[in-house]
Amino acid sequence: MNQFHTITAFIKQWLKDFWGICCHEWKLIVHDGGVLIIFTIGALGYPLLYNLMYKNGVLEDVAIAVVDNADCSESRRYIREVDATRELEVAYRCATMAEAERLFQQRKVNGIIYFPKDFGERLARMETATLSIYADMSSFLYYKNLMMGSHFVMLHEIGEIQIERYAAAGFTEEQSMQLVSAIPYEENNPYNRTFSYTIFFLSAALLMVVQQTMFYGMTMLAGTQREEHHSFALLPSHLEGVGIGRVVLGRGFAYGLLYLAIGMYIAFIVPAIFDFPQRGGFWDILVLLLFFITDCVFFCSTWSSFITRRETVFILLLVMSPVAMFLTGFSWPTSSFPFVWKCFSYLLPSTFGCQAFINLNTAGGDLTTVRPQIIAMTVQGAIYYLTASLAVYAENRFIRSERVQRVKAKRKELLRRLKVEI
Numbered sequence: 001m002n003q004f005h006t007i008t009a010f011i012k013q014w015l016k017d018f019w020g021i022c023c024h025e026w027k028l029i030v031h032d033g034g035v036l037i038i039f040t041i042g043a044l045g046y047p048l049l050y051n052l053m054y055k056n057g058v059l060e061d062v063a064i065a066v067v068d069n070a071d072c073s074e075s076r077r078y079i080r081e082v083d084a085t086r087e088l089e090v091a092y093r094c095a096t097m098a099e100a101e102r103l104f105q106q107r108k109v110n111g112i113i114y115f116p117k118d119f120g121e122r123l124a125r126m127e128t129a130t131l132s133i134y135a136d137m138s139s140f141l142y143y144k145n146l147m148m149g150s151h152f153v154m155l156h157e158i159g160e161i162q163i164e165r166y167a168a169a170g171f172t173e174e175q176s177m178q179l180v181s182a183i184p185y186e187e188n189n190p191y192n193r194t195f196s197y198t199i200f201f202l203s204a205a206l207l208m209v210v211q212q213t214m215f216y217g218m219t220m221l222a223g224t225q226r227e228e229h230h231s232f233a234l235l236p237s238h239l240e241g242v243g244i245g246r247v248v249l250g251r252g253f254a255y256g257l258l259y260l261a262i263g264m265y266i267a268f269i270v271p272a273i274f275d276f277p278q279r280g281g282f283w284d285i286l287v288l289l290l291f292f293i294t295d296c297v298f299f300c301s302t303w304s305s306f307i308t309r310r311e312t313v314f315i316l317l318l319v320m321s322p323v324a325m326f327l328t329g330f331s332w333p334t335s336s337f338p339f340v341w342k343c344f345s346y347l348l349p350s351t352f353g354c355q356a357f358i359n360l361n362t363a364g365g366d367l368t369t370v371r372p373q374i375i376a377m378t379v380q381g382a383i384y385y386l387t388a389s390l391a392v393y394a395e396n397r398f399i400r401s402e403r404v405q406r407v408k409a410k411r412k413e414l415l416r417r418l419k420v421e422i
Helices: 002-030 033-053 073-084 097-105 119-124 140-168 173-180 197-227 244-273 282-304 312-326 339-345 349-362 371-421
Strands: 062-068 088-094 111-115 132-135
Touching (some): 002 197, 002 244, 033 197, 033 244, 073 088, 073 111, 073 119, 073 140, 088 097, 088 140, 097 111, 132 140, 197 244, 197 282, 197 312, 197 349, 244 282, 244 349, 244 371, 282 349, 282 371, 349 371
Parallel strands (some): 062 088, 062 111
Antiparallel strands (some): 111 132
16 A cells, blocks of 8 residues: 555656756747747748748749741640640740840740751751750759750650651551551659649758757756856756656646647648648658657757857758758659668658658658658667657756855865865
C-alpha cells in the first residue's frame, strides 16, 4: 500500500513539475519580442508570403523573337504552332540575328528561335534540317518554357514530316500513321499537370517553415537565457538526478503544442486559402505532423544546447536555410547527392518530413506510402531526445560545478582577508 502511495505521489509530482516547466517556457516565449516575431510573422506570415509570391504558379506566353531566314512553309508553320502554345508568344519577327540579340539585351524577349537559310531546302531533299534556340538563363522558368514549347512543336512537326515522306513513297495515310506512331502513347502527369512552380516549390517550403522557425525561436530563447545566466538546464533541487526527462519533455511539450496549431494552419488552412491542391487525407497529414513536430522539438532542443549568444541564430539563419531546403530533395534527386551531403541530410528532420509531405499532399499517397520516412523520423527523434537529455545533464553538472568553484574561491578569499586583518 505504501509503495502504491509512493508511486502515485511520484507521478503527481512528475506531472506537476512537467506542467510547471511547460508553463514557464510559454511565459518566456510571450515575454521575448524577438521569439514572438519569429513564431507569428515567421511561422504564420511566411506561408502566406510564399503563396502570394508564387500565386500564379505557371509562367505563360514568354516573349520570344524569331529570325526566319528560311522563309518556307515548314518554318512558317513551326512559328505559328510555337505562337499557339501556352508557354511561348512570338512577340517579334526579326530580319537578322543582330536585331534579335538587341531585343534580347533590352530584356524585351527571353529567347530566340533561328531558322537557317537552308532549312526548307534540306527538308525538301529529305536531309536533316536544324534550327537554333537561344534561351534566357537568368531564370529557370524562361529556359523551361522555351525548351518545352519548342520541343513539343518540334516533335509534332517531325511526325508531320515523316507522314509526308511516307505518303510521297506511296503509303496510305493509315499506314503512314502506323509507321510514325507504331506504339501509341498517352501523356499523363498526375501530380502537377500544369507544371506549376507553386506546387513544385511550396510542397517542400511549407513544412520547412515549421522546422526553421522552431529552430530559430528555440535557439534564440536558449541563447538569451544563457546570456542572462538563467539556463534551462539548471535543475531545481527537488529535480536533482531525476528531473532531466521532465525538463526536456516539459519544454518540448510547450513548443510541440504551439507548433501543432501552427503546423495545422500551414498544412490545411494556407493551402485552402490559395486553392493549393491537397490530395492527402486529413488524418494522414495530421499523423505526419505529429511525428515531424516531435522530431523537430528534440532536434531543436539538442542543437540549442550549443547556442550561447542570441545573435548566433541570425548567422545560422543565413547559412542553414538554403542548405536544409536543398537537402529535402525537392529540386534535385537525393540519389545524386554526394555521400557526405547525403549523410548530413539525415541529421535534419526536414529531409524526411518534406519528402513525406510531398508524397501525401502532392502525390496523394497514404501512411503506408510514407512509412519509411515516419520510421526514420521516429528513430531520429529518439536519438535527439537522448542527446537533448544528455546535453541538459552535462550542462547542469557544469553549471553546478562552476558555482561550487566560485563559492570555494570566495571562501578562500574571505579567509585570506580575515587572516590579514588578524
